[in-house]
Amino acid sequence: MLQNLISILLLVLLAACIKLLASCHLHSIEPGADTKLKLIIEAKDAAPELEMLLKNLLWMRRNRLLRTELSVRDMGLDPEARALAQKMCHNDHIPFIERE
Secondary structure (H helix, E strand, O other): OHHHHHHHHHHHHHHHHHHHHOOOOOOOEOOOOOOEEEEEEEEEOOOOOHHHHHHHHHHHHHOEEOEEEEEEEEEOOOOHHHHHHHOOOHHHOOOOOOOO
């Protein structure tokens, strides 16, 4: 009896989750015909979030959720973070703007 009740409750929760996921709509971010969108990421110091930020933005771009030019500007990255940023930019054809 209790096991049946738990099974029914789990099925109801599963159905609610499926309905919630089905109602979520992903819309793309894109400029209009007369506008251009550029995203410049300015990073400094160790920038621990930079790798994940780039990965997420690239995923959005590959899935056509983000239609923009991306670039990374070095605002004083430490050597390790700079090397990682340069590698990611090179691999994904993103301009890397050196610190002036």
